[in-house]
Amino acid sequence: MAHPGLFSQLRNPPGGRDARIMLSAQFLDRTGTGVWNAAEVLYFTVVARLDARSIGLLIGIGAVAGILGSPVAGRLAARNSVRVLLIGCHLLRVVTLCAMLASTRFAVLLPAVAVTFFGDRAAKTLEMLFAADVAGPERAMYQALFRSVANAGFAIGAGIAAIGLAFGTRDAYRMLILLDAFSFIVCSVLVRRVRKTSGAPARVTSQAADTVPTANPWRDPGYLAFVFLDIFMATDDPILNLGLPLWLITRTTAPHALVPAFLALNTVLVVALQMRISAATKSPHDATSAVARYGLIILACCACVAVAPEFGTLFASLALLVATGLQTLAELMRSVSSWELAVALAPDGARPAYLGVAGMSQSIQKSAGPLLLTSVVMVAGPVGWLALGGAVAGLSVLQRRSCLRKLGLRDPDGSLPAIA
Known part of the structure; x- marks a missing residue:
C-alpha cells in the first residue's frame, strides 16, 4: 500500500492537533535558527567588532553550555509540564537575543550566547519528550515530519x-537578530495552544515512592554506553558543514561554486527520502539495523572524499557530490536510529531524565566534531578520512550489538539478529 505523501501527513500527523501545532512551532524555531546560524559570525564581526579569537571563545563556551541544556531540561521535565518548560526556553532566547542587541560588550555577549546555546539544546530535548509522548508508537513518522x-x-x-x-549594514544585521527573537515569541504563542502538557509523571503516594526506585540514567551503564557511542553516530554533521567544503577548497581543484550545491543536494534528498526511510523503521530492531548501515555508508562517504583529489577537477567534483549523497543517506539513517533507540532504551517512568542525557551526544559532537575533523582527520589527509570511516563503521557495529543486548532482542538460537 502506498504511504501517504508529506503534505498529507503534515495535515494529519501522528498526535493530531497538538502535533500539527508543535510542528508549526518547530518550523518557525528552525527558521529563526537558520537566520542566526547564517548571521551570527558576521554580527559579532561587523556590529560587535570582535576579533576571530573572541568569536571563537564565544561560540566555544556557548557549545559547552549547550551540552548542559539537555540533561537539565530532562531533569526538570520529570517534575514539570513540558509545555511550560518549552515556552520558557523560547522566551529565554528572546531575552538573550535582545541582550545582544542592547549591548555589544564582550562581558554581555558571553553570558548571552552561552544561555542562548543552553536554551536551544534544552528546547530540542523538550521537543523530543513531547513527540515521544504525543506520537506514541508512530514517533518515527513524527520524527520524519x-x-x-x-x-x-x-x-x-x-x-x-x-x-x-546582501545589504551589509549594521542595521541589517540587527534586523536579522531581531527576526530570530520574533520567531521565538511566535513559537511560545503556538506552544501555549498545545493542550497536552506531558512530561511530569503521575504523582504517587509517599509510601509508594519509598518502595518503587526511580531509574537513574547516570547509573545505567548500558544507556550511558549508547549515549557515548551515539556521539560518533553523528559524524555526518561536521562532514557536510565543514569537512566537504574545506576539503574541496584546500585539497582539490573542484570549483568553489560547488560548495553551495552540497547543502542544496542534502536538502533535496532529505525532503525526498525522509518519509520513506522513516516508514521502514517500525521497531527498535529496525533502528539497530539502521545504525549498522550508518557506519557502512559513512565509510563509503569518507572513501569518496579521500580519493577526490587524485584524478583531476571533474573527478573531484563528482566524487564530492557522491560523498554528499552518501552523507545525506547516513544522516537519514541516524535521524531514525538515534531517536528511536533513545526512546526505546529508556524506562517509561524515567523517560525525561534519560532523554535529557541522550540529548548530550549531539551537543558533544557539535563541540568536539569540528575540532577533530580539522585538527586530526584533515591534517592526516586521505588516510585520515579512511581512518575516520573505518572507526565509525566499527563503532556502529558495536553500538548495534550493545543496543540489541539491552533490548533483549535475540534469535531463537541465542545469536544476535542479522542486519536487515
Whole structure:
C-alpha cells in the first residue's frame, strides 16, 4: 500500500492537533535558527567588532553550555509540564537575543550566547519528550515530519539571512537578530495552544515512592554506553558543514561554486527520502539495523572524499557530490536510529531524565566534531578520512550489538539478529 505523501501527513500527523501545532512551532524555531546560524559570525564581526579569537571563545563556551541544556531540561521535565518548560526556553532566547542587541560588550555577549546555546539544546530535548509522548508508537513518522519541516525552516532562514547580508549594514544585521527573537515569541504563542502538557509523571503516594526506585540514567551503564557511542553516530554533521567544503577548497581543484550545491543536494534528498526511510523503521530492531548501515555508508562517504583529489577537477567534483549523497543517506539513517533507540532504551517512568542525557551526544559532537575533523582527520589527509570511516563503521557495529543486548532482542538460537 502506498504511504501517504508529506503534505498529507503534515495535515494529519501522528498526535493530531497538538502535533500539527508543535510542528508549526518547530518550523518557525528552525527558521529563526537558520537566520542566526547564517548571521551570527558576521554580527559579532561587523556590529560587535570582535576579533576571530573572541568569536571563537564565544561560540566555544556557548557549545559547552549547550551540552548542559539537555540533561537539565530532562531533569526538570520529570517534575514539570513540558509545555511550560518549552515556552520558557523560547522566551529565554528572546531575552538573550535582545541582550545582544542592547549591548555589544564582550562581558554581555558571553553570558548571552552561552544561555542562548543552553536554551536551544534544552528546547530540542523538550521537543523530543513531547513527540515521544504525543506520537506514541508512530514517533518515527513524527520524527520524519519534523526533519522535513526543520530542513525547510533552515533553508528559508538562510535565505532570509542572505537578503539581509546582501545589504551589509549594521542595521541589517540587527534586523536579522531581531527576526530570530520574533520567531521565538511566535513559537511560545503556538506552544501555549498545545493542550497536552506531558512530561511530569503521575504523582504517587509517599509510601509508594519509598518502595518503587526511580531509574537513574547516570547509573545505567548500558544507556550511558549508547549515549557515548551515539556521539560518533553523528559524524555526518561536521562532514557536510565543514569537512566537504574545506576539503574541496584546500585539497582539490573542484570549483568553489560547488560548495553551495552540497547543502542544496542534502536538502533535496532529505525532503525526498525522509518519509520513506522513516516508514521502514517500525521497531527498535529496525533502528539497530539502521545504525549498522550508518557506519557502512559513512565509510563509503569518507572513501569518496579521500580519493577526490587524485584524478583531476571533474573527478573531484563528482566524487564530492557522491560523498554528499552518501552523507545525506547516513544522516537519514541516524535521524531514525538515534531517536528511536533513545526512546526505546529508556524506562517509561524515567523517560525525561534519560532523554535529557541522550540529548548530550549531539551537543558533544557539535563541540568536539569540528575540532577533530580539522585538527586530526584533515591534517592526516586521505588516510585520515579512511581512518575516520573505518572507526565509525566499527563503532556502529558495536553500538548495534550493545543496543540489541539491552533490548533483549535475540534469535531463537541465542545469536544476535542479522542486519536487515
